[in-house]
Structures are given as C-alpha cells and as structure tokens.
Amino acid sequence: MWKGRAWRHRLGSAARTALTVLYPWRCLNCSAGLPADRAFCPGCQGRIQVIHSPLCPRCGRPFASGVGPDHVCHQCLQQPPGFRYARAGAAYGTSSTSSQPLRRGIFRFKYARNMRAGKALAGLAAHHFSRARQQGAGLTEDYDRVIPVPLHLSRLRWRGFNQSLVLARAIGRHINTPVDPWLLSRIRPTQPQTQLSGEDRRANVRGAFRVNTPALARGKRFLLVDDVYTSGATVEECARTLYQNGARSVDVFTLARVVDL
Numbered sequence: 001m002w003k004g005r006a007w008r009h010r011l012g013s014a015a016r017t018a019l020t021v022l023y024p025w026r027c028l029n030c031s032a033g034l035p036a037d038r039a040f041c042p043g044c045q046g047r048i049q050v051i052h053s054p055l056c057p058r059c060g061r062p063f064a065s066g067v068g069p070d071h072v073c074h075q076c077l078q079q080p081p082g083f084r085y086a087r088a089g090a091a092y093g094t095s096s097t098s099s100q101p102l103r104r105g106i107f108r109f110k111y112a113r114n115m116r117a118g119k120a121l122a123g124l125a126a127h128h129f130s131r132a133r134q135q136g137a138g139l140t141e142d143y144d145r146v147i148p149v150p151l152h153l154s155r156l157r158w159r160g161f162n163q164s165l166v167l168a169r170a171i172g173r174h175i176n177t178p179v180d181p182w183l184l185s186r187i188r189p190t191q192p193q194t195q196l197s198g199e200d201r202r203a204n205v206r207g208a209f210r211v212n213t214p215a216l217a218r219g220k221r222f223l224l225v226d227d228v229y230t231s232g233a234t235v236e237e238c239a240r241t242l243y244q245n246g247a248r249s250v251d252v253f254t255l256a257r258v259v260d261l
C-alpha cells in the first residue's frame with residue numbers, strides 16, 4: 001500500500017519534471033522562463049502595484065496619495081457597500097496591458113483558458129489574501145465558507161471553468177475553510193461588466209443571483225472570492241443575496257482591483 005503510493009508519487013513527479021522540460025513555465029507577462037508554479041518574473045513582479053494602506057477600510061479602495069491613515073472613502077460615505085469589508089491583492093488600470101502584468105496574467109487565464117496561469121494566479125491570490133489578512137481590520141473573521149462568485153451556466157459551458165472557483169479553492173486551502181461552489185448561483189446571464197458603466201452595472205446584476213439552500217446561509221460568515229473588483233456591483237449583489245438569506249457576515253477578497261491610474 002505504502003510502496004504503491006510512493007511509486008505513484010515518484011511517477012507523478014517524473015511526469016511533472018518531463019512536462020516542465022518540454023513546456024517550461026513562463027512569465028504570464030513577458031514569457032521569460034520561470035521555476036514551476038510562479039506567475040511572473042522578478043521584473044514583471046516588481047511592476048505589480050500591491051495594495052496597502054492608506055485605503056478605505058470598507059471597500060478597500062487604495063488612496064493615490066500613498067500617505068496618511070486609512071479612512072472611509074467618499075463613495076462608501078455616500079452609499080455604504082452591500083458587503084462588510086472588501087480587500088484586493090493588487091491594483092491595475094483600465095488601459096494598456098503590457099505595462100500591467102497582473103491584468104495580462106488574468107486575461108490569459110480567463111480568455112486564453114491557460115490553466116497554468118490559473119494555478120500560478122491561485123498561489124498569488126492565497127499569498128495576497130494572507131498579506132491583506134495580516135494588515136489589521138477586515139478579512140480577520142473565522143469564516144464558515146468560502147464562496148466563489150458564480151458564473152451563469154451558459155458562460156461556464158463556454159469557458160469550461162469558473163476562474164473565481166480556482167482562486168477560492170487556493171484561499172480555502174490556505175485558511176483551512178471549506179469552499180462551497182453550489183450555495184450561490186447566477187440565475188440569469190449578464191453582460192460583461194467591463195462593457196458598462198456606473199448605474200448600468202448595478203442594473204445589469206440586480207436579481208442575478210440566488211441562494212440555492214437558504215438553510216446553509218443562515219447565521220454563516222462568508223468570504224466571497226472573485227478575480228477582479230471593478231465597480232463592486234457584482235460582489236455587492238452577491239453579498240446582498242447572501243444577507244437576504246440570513247448570512248451573518250459577508251466579506252470580499254479579489255485578486256485584483258481596477259483603479260484609475
């Protein structure tokens with residue numbers, strides 16, 4: 001039994017080594033060769049804008065000044081968000097891709113269906129999650145479940161995987177918390193949020209989600225995971241749906257956050 005396991009392990013690592021020789025890991029931005037499981041070369045890694053204080057303690061928006069204490073942002077003061085706290089690993093702008101390694105990496109994962117990119121980005125998400133968790137308030141809860149933002153079935157069939165679930169699994173493993181990809185569903189297809197602005201984004205996702213088993217949401221503390229936070233409309237609608245079904249708290253973590261650079 002033990003021997004069998006050892007052999008399987010040896011064969012597994014031999015196959016993995018052969019695969020790495022045939023298809024070396026490459027930087028998701030500039031294609032430089034890399035050790036396995038890494039997402040970016042040191043040069044591209046250095047261009048990623050890691051998010052840290054000062055930021056808005058509610059929505060996690062970083063302040064461009066880069067100095068001073070954390071404070072609630074204008075948007076959250078005007079209209080408190082539908083979740084409790086949101087944090088993101090790194091920021092990028094909406095324009096060119098080559099100078100924004102993380103944006104390019106996420107696009108490769110989502111649109112070129114590059115699963116190695118997914119594996120590397122999942123590791124990066126877990127790393128940034130634990131970094132954000134150590135930085136004071138927000139994301140410090142002992143969560144009951146990690147929930148990926150769901151795709152509609154039509155999008156899932158087209159893409160073949162849910163990118164948020166790949167990230168959620170890595171974070172769930174990291175904090176030893178079960179991931180539940182079945183609790184929340186997207187019950188109608190929505191337009192990609194990137195094509196919309198402001199109020200249209202809220203209207204686009206309004207009523208788009210459903211809690212499948214309300215008994216499993218009641219009194220629970222959730223961590224909602226998505227790849228990118230743009231206006232926050234999608235995660236806010238997910239959080240609202242979970243709260244309507246009795247959730248005790250809903251926090252949000254995304255690998256990236258779109259900011260105006």
Ligand SMILES: [Zn+2]
Nearest residue numbers: 027030041044
């Ligand atoms: Zn690179």
Ligand SMILES: [Zn+2]
Nearest residue numbers: 056059073076
């Ligand atoms: Zn805010």
